[in-house]
């Protein structure tokens with residue numbers, strides 16, 4: 001009995017150590033980084049709908065084209081933009097090829113500077129607004145300005161979100177990029193599995209003009225567009 005008595009604390013500390021390693025090595029579903037590619041034969045066309053200081057509306061040139069052509073796409077939505085564009089958002093959310101996802105409520109440019117509670121609140125507030133407005137929960141999250149660190153990523157993943165970034169930046173918020181440069185750049189970079197990023201809030205200055213040609217050309221190369229939820233990510 002004395003032998004067991006001595007070995008129990010050892011076994012207990014060994015188990016505690018193993019449990020500690022398990023927590024460190026196997027956090028449930030956590031990823032080392034944000035998702036930059038889909039695992040499917042397709043390209044995910046994503047748009048950010050941010051509003052910070054000035055009022056922003058949906059870029060109808062982009063939106064009407066995508067709807068008319070029934071091209072699957074994803075919009076990452078923020079709170080103020082959603083409130084300002086409520087009616088249009090509700091209309092497009094009924095289309096089966098449109099996906100509305102979470103870009104945080106307040107679009108704080110540096111979410112890595114927030115506390116874990118504040119980070120979670122940013123995602124939860126937007127999610128609640130989407131439930132109220134369009135009756136759907138969000139499942140993918142994109143950080144404002146793409147700024148995050150390990151702690152920020154983990155806080156969002158703890159809410160069961162998949163954090164989505166992009167494969168390469170289109171650069172469309174840059175006013176000096178002409179539609180033809182944007183088209184050439186996008187066509188030279190895009191491969192199957194890519195997650196494209198543009199802006200649908202009026203800050204993608206050449207996007208509306210460039211998009212039909214970008215889409216036609218990519219389709220001509222045999223690429224098809226998919227929603228993130230069909231991307232096996």
Ligand SMILES: [Zn+2]
Pocket residue numbers: 048049050103107144145
């Ligand atoms: Zn944004």
